[in-house]
Amino acid sequence: TWDIELHNLSGGYNQTRILKGINGSLPAGKISVILGGSGCGKSTLLRHILGLNRPMEGSIRIGGHDFFTLDKSQFRKIRRRMGVLFQDGALLGSLTLGENVGLPLAEHTKLPKETIRKIVLHKLGLVGLAEYIDYYPNELSGGMRKRAGLARAIVMDPQILLCDEPTSGLDPINAAEMDQLLLSMKKHFPSMSIIVVSHDLESLNHIADNVLVINKGQAAYCGDLEGLQNSD
Ligand code: ADP
Ligand code: ADP
Numbered sequence: 001t002w003d004i005e006l007h008n009l010s011g012g013y014n015q016t017r018i019l020k021g022i023n024g025s026l027p028a029g030k031i032s033v034i035l036g037g038s039g040c041g042k043s044t045l046l047r048h049i050l051g052l053n054r055p056m057e058g059s060i061r062i063g064g065h066d067f068f069t070l071d072k073s074q075f076r077k078i079r080r081r082m083g084v085l086f087q088d089g090a091l092l093g094s095l096t097l098g099e100n101v102g103l104p105l106a107e108h109t110k111l112p113k114e115t116i117r118k119i120v121l122h123k124l125g126l127v128g129l130a131e132y133i134d135y136y137p138n139e140l141s142g143g144m145r146k147r148a149g150l151a152r153a154i155v156m157d158p159q160i161l162l163c164d165e166p167t168s169g170l171d172p173i174n175a176a177e178m179d180q181l182l183l184s185m186k187k188h189f190p191s192m193s194i195i196v197v198s199h200d201l202e203s204l205n206h207i208a209d210n211v212l213v214i215n216k217g218q219a220a221y222c223g224d225l226e227g228l229q230n231s232d
Contacts, residue, residue, distance in 0.1 A: 001028040001063060002081070002159040002193050004049060006219075008058035011048050017056060017217070018044045024212045024222035028159070031186055031194040031207050036214035042197045045214065046162055049195065051079055062160070080108060083158035085149045087165045091137040097124065098133040101152045108156065123151040126188065127181055143174035150181060154189070161185065163196045167203045179206040 004026040012018030018041040026032040034042050047053045048060060051067060060067045062078055070078070083104075091100045102120045105111055111119075117133075124130045127147040137145055146166065153161055166182065167175035183206075186194055198204060204211065204225070211228045213221040221228055 001191060003027050003061075003063065004160070004193060004195070005061040006058070007061065009045075009048065009055055009060060010057040011053055011055045012041075012044055013053065019048070019214075020217040021058065022212075022214070022217075022219045024219050025210075026193055026195055026212065027210060028191055028193045029186075030209040031182060031196060032210040032212060033204050033208040034195065034197045034212045034214060035199060035204060037199060040214045041217045042199075042214060043164065046164060046195075046197055049160075049162065050082060050084065051075065080156065081159040083153035083156060083161050085146070085153040085161070085163040085166055087168060088145075088149075091145055091148060091152075093137050096134050096136055097129065097140070097148050100137070101148060101155055104152065104156050119155065120151075123155050124148070126154070126184070127151045141174075143170055143177065146170065146174075146178065147181065150178075150185075154185065157189070158192065160193045160195065161189075163194070165197055165199075167198065167200045172202075175200070175203060176206070179203050182207050 006022050006024045009022040010017055010020055034045060036042050048055060054068055067078065098117060098120050101123060102116045105116045105119060121130055121133060124133055127150050129144060129147055129151065132140065166178050170178060182194060208225045211221060211225055212219060221231060
């Protein structure tokens with residue numbers, strides 16, 4: 001399984017240390033929410049888990065492997081099993097929804113176009129957007145674009161789904177819908193690790209199995225939601 005474990009992880013950018021000795025685990029099959037105020041290092045941690053930044057000290061273990069001591073091909077294999085929902089959905093305006101969602105498949109597989117379209121249609125169906133496959137992003141609402149971003153994040157059947165502020169910029173109804181979608185992803189892909197960066201407490205209460213609270217680059221809490229509620 002694809003449990004993620006952070007061992008005394010320190011990291012950041014070049015000489016700037018942002019994360020200072022983080023310990024915690026983000027188990028497979030669960031929704032783990034990384035919580036913390038603005039600027040505390042949540043996105044930086046996400047970049048480390050994605051392999052975009054190297055740890056300065058400590059390690060990230062994914063499925064028991066030290067992510068940063070793997071050779072290039074093993075590293076890529078793990079990277080390909082990660083899907084990301086970016087904060088703004090990150091759809092390309094010149095492509096239709098179907099083309100956007102199918103992009104990882106077109107780039108990383110040799111599947112024929114018709115097969116890709118079938119997979120895309122299925123994934124768009126999971127986020128309630130199947131009938132919008134030929135629309136362009138600017139023809140959709142912000143909430144729909146975010147859902148499309150989620151469809152793209154899961155199009156390669158990732159083992160690790162990383163979501164950066166999935167409810168930010170959404171009104172309460174769309175935010176609640178996003179929470180429901182993340183819960184349905186957990187049901188649909190029971191072995192997937194879902195990691196959500198958030199500062200939305202409402203959303204946290206709805207979706208989190210596990211919470212990693214970051215304060216000033218350190219892990220202030222890592223454990224289940226009940227434990228967090230009892231700790232303050
Ligand atoms: P959060 O996601 O919790 O809001 P970030 O991880 O984005 O926090 O930022 C943590 C700190 O890292 C901030 O002080 C920010 O200024 C700094 N930071 C972010 N990106 C870079 C970068 N590319 N180079 C140097 N410092 C950065
Ligand atoms: P590299 O170019 O370093 O060999 P890959 O070919 O594995 O790495 O991936 C290229 C880019 O595509 C990476 O930035 C990766 O984040 C992105 N990517 C791969 N799979 C997916 C996916 N399922 N969803 C979103 N982005 C992906």
